[in-house]
Amino acid sequence: ISNIHVNVWFGDYNKENMSLNVLKSYGLTEKEGVYIGDSPNDSPMFGCFPLSVGVSSVLDYQEIMEYLPSYTTDSDGSDGFIELIELISSTR
Numbered sequence: 389i390s391n392i393h394v395n396v397w398f399g400d401y402n403k404e405n406m407s408l409n410v411l412k413s414y415g416l417t418e419k420e421g422v423y424i425g426d427s428p429n430d431s432p433m434f435g436c437f438p439l440s441v442g443v444s445s446v447l448d449y450q451e452i453m454e455y456l457p458s459y460t461t462d463s464d465g466s467d468g469f470i471e472l473i474e475l476i477s478s479t480r
């Protein structure tokens with residue numbers, strides 16, 4: 389279930405492995421990043437990143453998700469993403 393796109397690829401790829409590879413290329417780990425998602429297909433990433441954020445709609449699917457985010461925004465969709473950015477910006 390994804391509310392913004394369809395993912396299709398060939399090979400043994402996934403969001404978690406690719407994200408960890410990108411972080412590693414910058415000398416970072418998942419403990420130094422934040423992940424935000426909006427759908428049940430983000431569950432593995434919520435489990436991987438200690439600081440994970442889900443927009444409010446992820447709670448509609450919590451019964452089918454193995455991992456939930458460590459924080460959930462009050463807003464849904466793009467407003468939830470904006471909420472996180474505003475929170476991060478306010479702490480600078």
